[in-house]
Amino acid sequence: MEIDPETPMESIVSPPTEIAAEPREVSERKYNEYLDTVAPYLRSAFKEWLSQAQSTPLSAFLVHYFGRQPDSREMQSIEQLMKLREPLSLAQDETQPQMTQSDAKGVNGIHQPIGTPINSGSHGHHAGDRSHEPDSTVSKLLPGEAYERLACVGEGTYGKVYKARRVADGSLRALKRIRMEGEKDGFPVTAMREIKLLQSLKHENIIRLYEMMVSKGKPNLSPMTSGLMI
Amino acid sequence: MEHDLTGVLSLPSISFTPANLKSLTHQMIAGLEYLHRIGILHRDMKGSNILLTAEGDLKLADFGLARLYNRKRKADYTNRVITLWYRSPELLMGETMYGPEVDMWSAGYASHFTIEVDSADGQGVSCSRCISRNRYYKATTRSTNWKSSTV
Secondary structure, eight states, rough: OOOOOTTTTTHOOOOOOOOOOOOHHHHHHHHHHHHSOOOOOHHHHHHHHHTTTTTTTTHHHHHHTTTOOOOOOHHHHHHHHHHHHHHHHHHHHHHHOOOOOOOOOOOOSSSEEOSOOOOOOSSSTTTTOOOSSSSSSSOOOTTSOOOOOEEEEEEEETTTEEEEEETTOOOOOEEEEOOOOSSSSSOHHHHHHHHHHHOOOTTTTEEEEOOEEEEEOOOTTTEEEEEEEE | OEEEEHHHHHHHTTOOHHHHHHHHHHHHHHHHHHHHHHOOOOOOOOGGGGETTTTTTTTEEEOTTOEESSSOOEEESSSSSOOOGGGOOHHHTOOEOTTTTTHHHHHHHHHHHHHTTTTOOTTTTOOOHHHHHHHHHHHHOOHHHHHHTTO
């Protein structure tokens, strides 16, 4: 991704703004009104950036998002959005100190943290992670767990794939959780084959298997679950 | 921004530069070359199994259908592999003696798909439609789309 060296970074990163002491409703209305006037693709770009907890500098993010250097008009709109949103995010931080993710009740499946491209290096925040699952897919950290699941990013017949944070060092990994609920004959042979193949692979353009683990299910279910970290 | 290729292509705001396309295609082929060199058929090459990082690195994922293959001679494998639209004509016709070329077909389709930024998905198509679509693609690939990507 080439970044135009001509563009001074300071002009792109939002200038510090005066925060007018206006009621939250007013700021919110202003923000929403302005949002309506912004082109939809800029709106989605901005929201995508917000959802990443702003872990990347805006300029770099936009270059990647658009696949090109944003022009000055686009930059202006987005900076304006940032300005208007600032009082809102401040207010939110005060009123909602924490976003609590749903509790997990027991882990049933195989977690495969998979060596993955999920590595934006955003530590600490995951405000933007969306989980559509009502429970047990995204978990608060249970004692003894090696990975904290942040969001479900994929699903198949095999089970689910999560974005997960490794507790030991905070690194982000993909966690593939293989269902074993329906398996009468023990560990699924297809999963065995995949693990065996993945273990033999080492290439920069191939996903890397970091580790596998098995976690126990609820007492009345068969034990299962393992994880591949890719 | 971590995503799979299909997901990235579905974002209307993203367009790849010729340099992006070259890099992505190169990385995909490099990964595949490695697999074939050590004797593995991926057998499920498609956009959603090609993952991209925010830095533009590409990684092949999902080895659920992969297997070791015999490099000395073609052996008999199941033809029920590879997502329909990425399937090569011989697989569509039921061939069971195949090798790494089936992955190459899929890879070719994936990069073609990326370059055309065609958002069509292959859900619910029949084999015969798929074959005619493959022919269609073969016939209509515009060389102008490639010329700009070559050095």
